[in-house]
Amino acid sequence: MTVSYPRLAARTLRFTLGIPRNVTVSPDGATVRFIRTHDGVTRTGQLWEHDVATGRETVLVDPAELLGDAGEQLSAEERSRRERSRExxxxxxxxxxxxTGRWACFALSGALWAVxxxxxxxxxxxxxxxxxDPRLDPTGRHVAYASGGSLRVVGVDGSGERALVSPQTDTEVWGQAEFIAAEEMDRHRGFWWSPxxxxLLVERFDDAPVQTWHVADPEHPERQPVSQRYPAAGTPNAEVTLWHVGLDGSRTEIVWDRDGFEYLGRVTWTRHGAPLLQVLSRDQKRSQVLSVDVTTGATSVLRTLASDTWVELTSAPRWTPAGRLVTVEAGDAWQVVVDEAPVTPPTWQVRxxxxxxxxxxxxxxxxxPTQVQVVRLGFDGSVTPLTEGAAVHGAVVGGPTTVISRSGLDVVGTTVTVHRDGADPTSVGVVSEPxxxxxxxxxxxxGEIGIRTAVLFPRDHQPGSVRLPVLMDPYGGPHAQRVLSSARAFLEAQWLADQGFCVVVADGRGTPGRGPAWERLVHEDFAGVTLDDQVTALAAVAEAYPDxxxxxxxxxxxxxxxxxxxxLAVLKRPDVFHVAVAGAPVTEWRLYDTCYTERYLGDPAQQPEVYDRNSLIPMAPLLERPLMLIHGLADDNVVAAxxxxxxxxxxxxGRPHTVLPLSGVTHMTPQEVVAENLKLLQVQFLKEHLA
Structure with missing residues (x-):
């Protein structure tokens, strides 16, 4: 039986199953470890080991052997954590x-395991x-983990299990990242071991100030709605503090100007120096890099960053082995800064x-901007690329060994290669579904500003044979880049094109890859800039392919x-766009969270006109084109409201439109049947109205 592309894409998690992930390298560089599924359709990740000298691969942990017939059970907290990380x-x-490279630990079905x-x-x-989120201490003697609002610790030999810190109220949590950190700051950890x-440094957050929303399941009216603390724009955030907690039970609060810098953005603690924090003001126009004295809890300001728009949280500040401070900051480009001095040229955007x-x-x-390379950036300003070509690369380094991943335009798929000084490269096995x-x-x-645009025609299209309808397929907003030199990134776009469209994917102003000035051009103007750039991309495609x-x-x-x-496109520009399918759209920015929305649009109480200008609700009477709205009713990020x-x-x-509610579906739609039928219905709707 032939499986449709949408169903196969859902089954394989967009063809990512079977690709090594979570790669680590042993301190001596002799062993590479990673998570990989058994094949390209099985979702259960196993822990594998790759011997660098021989290339031999061995399964270290197989969850099926550990769990047997019981199968995996996830807690509500773990499901929420995975939703935040899109797992x-x-x-x-x-x-x-x-x-030391002696021990590994992991959580499986709510239990704690050591290897x-x-x-x-x-x-x-x-x-x-x-x-x-269990974590080993660097010396390999203890494992700390979060559970039930507490942070707990146990010896790797199973001894001494106990709570280090525990909540005093139902809204207090220790050792986990709060909703905003995980959803919008790309910080998913809530504790950090001392060298x-x-x-440990341990986050404590209290959700008591945060308003409570209720997400119901209309398909099951007999069930109680799920209560969720959701910090919508302009409303209070969780109260976040950081504490130094000893294994002996001692506890010291880390002190900084929390009134001026509400967000705890980054934390690092290595053997090369004191712990480093990066904190951020509520309006996100000011940030400080702080050094921590764990004995007293006092902090010292090492760097102060400011912007008229917003300060972006990038790679966490860190020390070099020699004790020099390294940050990634906005200048003419995203640049490496060492002890306050930029050391990288503006021709490279550091990611x-x-x-x-x-x-x-x-x-x-x-x-x-369409390519990502691995480079050696010297503090003398030198740049030495370690990879090349039209591709997206990543890297992990351990001792004399570097592991390079590559996904290019020349081949559909990902390769993972191990490079060790003085040895021939070896490959880590990739078993993803073809x-x-x-x-x-x-x-x-x-356009004049060079909006990076990808164009895909049906694979059987003969140039000049027929003029096809155009389907724009954007993300188009901050923090997400679609136009990359990776064939795998365009699999769905090609399938859509094969349904009889010219598919256009465009990364306009605000998207990553072009530098700080480019990204900040969307400030206070989602509804103008990002839509204008889609129109510009469409015009360029029409000029390039008139026949x-x-x-x-x-x-x-x-x-x-x-x-x-x-x-927005069909509401504001019906002269250009003739039909739209909008999945999980943010229609009213006052309903979206604090950190993301206020970064770009400010405080709704102080700038209501900015929110009104960017909201879709006031534009409703303008609709004159077909519009399908799709939303998962269990979505706790962009809620169905x-x-x-x-x-x-x-x-x-009085404007006709179509609404497709998805019962039990969150912001992700990994279910095979839902994903398949959802895509088929969208294509049918588009074809009907573009015939």
Missing amino acids: SAAGLVGYDVDA HLGAGAVSALPSVGAVI DGTS SIVETFDDCVIATASDD APLEPRVTMLEA DVDISRVGITGWSYGGYLSA HTLRLSSALLAA
Whole structure:
């Protein structure tokens, strides 16, 4: 039986199952460990080991053997954590290794497990409640984990299990990242071990100030709605503090100007110096990098960052082995700064730091916004690319060994290669499901500002044979880049094109890859800038392919911010866009969270006109084109109220539209049947209205 592309994409998690992930390298560089599923359709991750000298791969942990017929059970807290990190896999989805390379630990089905890496022995450790985010101390003697609002610790030999800190109220939580940190700051951890393994820095948050929302399941009216603390724009956040907690029970609060810098953005603690924090003001226009004295809890300001728009949280500040401070900051480009001095040229956009040395950093960076390379950035200003070509690369470094991942335009798939000084490279096995199609992507630079645009025609299209309807397929907003030199990134776009469209994917102003000035051009103007850039990209495609596209038939589809942009397009520019499918759209920014929304649009109490200008609700009477709204009713990120409010406004204005509610579906749609039928219904709707 032939499986449709949408169903196969859902089954394989967009063809990511079977690709090594969570890669770590042993301190001596001799062993590479990673999580990988058994094949390209099984969601259960296993822990594997790759011997660098021989290339031999061995399964260290197989969840099926540990759990047997009982199968995996997830707590509500773990399901929420995975929703924040957009994690759809099962089994092992994370693990931790101590600095000695002797032990690993992981959570599985709510229980705590340890692996003696030398012997390959796996054992369950005593634990209480559902285990979340276990971490080994660097010396390999203890494991700390979060559970039930407490932070607990146990010896790797199973001794001394106990709570280090526990909540005093139902809204207090220790050792976990609060909703805003995990959803919008890309910080998913809530505790950090000291280098000597005798104490930890531990986040404590209290959700008491945060308003309570209720997410109901209309398909099951007999069930109680799920109560959720949701910090919508302009409302209180959780109260977040940081504490130094000793294994002996001692506790000291870390002190900084929390009134001026509400957000705890980054934390690092290594053997090269005192702990480092990066804190951020509520309006996100000011940030400080702080050094912590764990004995007293006092902090010292090392760097102060400011912006008229916002300060972006990038790679966490860190020390070099020699004790120099390294940060990634906004200048003419995203640049490495060492002891307050920029050391990288503006021709490269630094994306993330991989590893820090005395005279350089290994980083991912771009000199072409569609490509990501691994580079050596010398503190003398030198740049030495370690990878090349039209591809997206990543890296992990351990001792003399570097592991490079590559996903390019030339081949559909990902390779993982191990490079060790003085040895021939070896490959880590990739067992992902082969993609049933090969994207044919053409890259354009649209308009005077060179909007990076990908164009895909049906694979059987003969140039000049027929003028096809155009389907714009954007995300289009901050923090997400679609136009990258990776064939796998365009599999769905190619499938859509094969349904009879010219598919256009464009990264306009505000998207990553082009530097701080480019990203900040959306400040206070989602509804103007991001939509204008989609129109510009469409015009460029029409000019490049006058005999192949019909711009009297233009559709647009997207999810999340892309859903907002799609609905906006038919509301504001019906002269250009003729039909839209908007999935999980943010329709009223006052209903979205504090950190994301206030970063770009400010405080709704102080700037209500900015929110009104960017909201879709006041535009409802303008609708004159077909619009399908899709929303998961269990979505706790962009709640279903967004779609329901826009639908009510459209109904009040007498504007016909289509609403497709998805019962039990969150912001992700990994279920095979739902994903398949959802795509087929969208294509049918678009075809009907672009015929």
